[in-house]
Amino acid sequence: MPKSTGLGLAAQQPQSLDNAFVWAVIRAEAIELAAREPILQRLLAAQITATSGSNEIIARVLAARLVATQVETGDLFDLILSTLNDDIMRAIEADLVAVRQRDPACTTFLHALLNLKGFHALQTHRIAHALWNAGRSEIATWLANLASLVFGPDIHPAARIGASIMLDHGSGIVIGETAVIEDEVSILQNVTLGGTGKETGDRHPKIRHGVMIGAGAKILGNVEIGAFSKIAAGSVVLKPVPEHCTVAGVPATLVRVHRADEIPAETMDQNI
Numbered sequence: 001m002p003k004s005t006g007l008g009l010a011a012q013q014p015q016s017l018d019n020a021f022v023w024a025v026i027r028a029e030a031i032e033l034a035a036r037e038p039i040l041q042r043l044l045a046a047q048i049t050a051t052s053g054s055n056e057i058i059a060r061v062l063a064a065r066l067v068a069t070q071v072e073t074g075d076l077f078d079l080i081l082s083t084l085n086d087d088i089m090r091a092i093e094a095d096l097v098a099v100r101q102r103d104p105a106c107t108t109f110l111h112a113l114l115n116l117k118g119f120h121a122l123q124t125h126r127i128a129h130a131l132w133n134a135g136r137s138e139i140a141t142w143l144a145n146l147a148s149l150v151f152g153p154d155i156h157p158a159a160r161i162g163a164s165i166m167l168d169h170g171s172g173i174v175i176g177e178t179a180v181i182e183d184e185v186s187i188l189q190n191v192t193l194g195g196t197g198k199e200t201g202d203r204h205p206k207i208r209h210g211v212m213i214g215a216g217a218k219i220l221g222n223v224e225i226g227a228f229s230k231i232a233a234g235s236v237v238l239k240p241v242p243e244h245c246t247v248a249g250v251p252a253t254l255v256r257v258h259r260a261d262e263i264p265a266e267t268m269d270q271n272i
Contacts, residue, residue, distance in 0.1 A: 019093050022109060023054045026096075029110035048110075055084045058092060061113060062124055066146055079139070083127045091163035092123055094183075098164045102186060102268050118170030121151035128157035159193075159204075166265075176204035178222070186265040188215040188233070196221040196238075208243070212264035230264040232272045248272045 030048040034041045047060040063077035099112040099119055106112050112119050124147040131140035140157040148154040153173040155161075162183035167173055172190035175181070178201070179193040191213050195203040205219040208226055214233030219225065226243030235252040246256040246264075255272050258264070 019054070019090070022093050022096055023057070026057070026109045026113060029108045033110060048113075054093075055081060055089060057113075058084060058089070058123060062120060062127070065120055066124065066143075066150055068146055079143075080127050083130045085130070088126050088130060091126060091165075094163040095119060095122060095165055098166045098184070098186075102166050102266060103168060116170070117151040118153065118167030118173070121147050121153040121155065121170050121173075122161070122165060122167050124151070125153075125155045125157065125159070125161060128155075129159070129161070132157040162209075178202045179204035179207070181207045182209045182211075182227075184210045184263070184265050186212045186268060188213065188217075190216045192218045192220070194218065194220050205237075210263045210265050212268065214270060228258065228263055228265075230258075230269075230272075233270060246272050 232248030
């Protein structure tokens with residue numbers, strides 16, 4: 001779990017953030033918001049404060065946003081809730097913490113949960129990926145396409161994505177079928193993890209732990225981006241990137257080697 005930077009309603013600074021803490025803070029934030037903004041009281045009650053647990057919260061939030069013509073919200077809710085398991089919930093909780101700590105515009109966990117489409121798209125992908133792995137490729141693909149139409153990011157349901165991930169803004173992000181994203185990665189808007197043409201098989205990038213990918217970057221082909229590296233905004237990466245370095249340009253070239261303790265995904269420093 002990433003280090004705490006001081007989360008919660010009363011500027012709490014726990015040494016670590018357990019699951020119960022995250023959801024307790026979300027419920028408290030929802031109660032406070034309902035008191036300040038009465039127009040949101042029914043929504044917050046239905047999706048957060050009157051629910052039976054964290055799994056139900058996630059299912060209700062996503063189902064409310066993904067409702068589609070000729071598909072009942074209740075059916076979507078049941079599909080999502082039935083797919084959520086302990087591993088998915090742990091990843092969701094880590095994503096909430098990642099967004100709260102890395103995004104200066106995200107002032108509460110509740111804000112991330114209710115309003116950030118990159119977060120919503122990522123959690124819908126986790127559901128679609130589980131369905132894909134269960135052999136339900138048609139419903140997984142349908143859900144992935146629906147998420148792309150609603151939220152923006154286009155993520156193939158087969159793509160493997162770790163925990164503590166931030167899709168900042170989410171708009172324009174494309175992640176291909178055989179892409180792999182390890183834990184503690186930050187990806188900004190308009191990033192493509194794509195192929196290079198009509199090749200088949202394992203053809204998409206492998207993003208290792210702690211990487212930050214800047215806005216508009218394109219990483220193409222089955223190339224590895226080494227752990228704790230940074231891809232500068234607007235770069236086009238066609239070759240593997242070593243660990244602990246920054247690449248920039250079109251095509252991208254090495255411009256800096258980092259200190260061993262730098263974690264670009266956490267610092268979010270866009271300088272090269």
